[in-house]
Amino acid sequence: MKLVSREGWGARASRGSTRLSSTRGVKVHYTGSRVDPRLATDHARCDDAVRGIQRSHMDGNGWNDIGYSMVCCPHGYVYVGRGPHRLPAANGAGLNSGHYAVLGLVGSSGLTEPTDAMLDGIRDAIDYLRREGGAGKEIKGHRDGYATDCPGKALYAWVREGAPRPGGGSSAPAPSRSVGRVPAWPGRLLTQPPVMRGGDVRTWQARMRERGWRIAADGAYGPESESVCRAFQAEKGLAADGVVGPLTWRAAWEAPVT
Structure with missing residues (x-):
């Protein structure tokens, strides 16, 4: 939901x-x-x-x-x-x-x-x-x-x-996902930068916008938003603890949009 x-x-x-x-x-x-x-x-x-x-x-x-x-x-x-x-x-x-x-x-x-x-x-x-x-x-x-x-x-x-x-399909309730003030697009929504240390968040945001993802650069981010970003990390094989090297991020940026 x-x-x-x-x-x-x-x-x-x-x-x-x-x-x-x-x-x-x-x-x-x-x-x-x-x-x-x-x-x-x-x-x-x-x-x-x-x-x-x-x-x-x-x-x-x-x-x-x-x-x-x-x-x-x-x-x-x-x-x-x-x-x-x-x-x-x-x-x-x-x-x-x-x-x-x-x-x-x-x-x-x-x-x-x-x-x-x-x-x-x-x-x-x-x-x-x-x-x-x-x-x-x-x-x-x-x-x-x-x-x-x-x-x-x-x-x-x-x-x-x-x-x-x-x-x-089943009429059973689907899990809720709250959407904040950022425009939401099915399949293309991240509402907080990935949990990461030492990374260039602004560069990541700009590259992800080029890929069609909507990014909220500012504001308070809750646990549901964090889970979306962690799911992206898992999908791209990025480090779960957020310690991500530039080559790994470049590979994620350049990967085909699926």
Whole structure:
């Protein structure tokens, strides 16, 4: 699971919330408006899209926060909206306490078809809300409780099929990997320099950017970020203790991108 925290996508502070102990399940949503098709190929736009939805909900609707519990982008990243144990606002008056609200970032025009990665992300969000928020087994569309076209033809057909994982994969929860404020790209993310002594970190960062990896040069780095970098070290046969010679690093830099 590729989980993006509220801090990670730059959420505004909530103006207040009502606690939920549990729900009967989740309801799946789409935006009900045009979604820029460029989101499908440019993940850097996804954070902006989530912030725009929060801005619309807070400044336009007068809500306390973004209305959704979780938001899933075309690349399979799961954004924490209001999150678990918080009353959503998107299901409709009188209906919010029964289900969490999970948005797939597709709309009524532009980008209308969910990607397999998005469907996986929605399943990840559902599993997360069951594990962390006491969500029950129900998976419904917004229209199942409210007079609306939401979540659109494609997503609703998927919900009616039982919301299966693409390819028939298991719906068991996947391990979470938190993503910070750095744009995240599937298969190309490192959020801290490798643990190393005596190495030229800036040179390493520059060369890895050339290979298509996204590097966060500054900031606080947690244990999950460290594990990603250590996995890279293991993949390239680099010393686990971080004592890495320049020839070893040059070999890693010049190795084919896989």
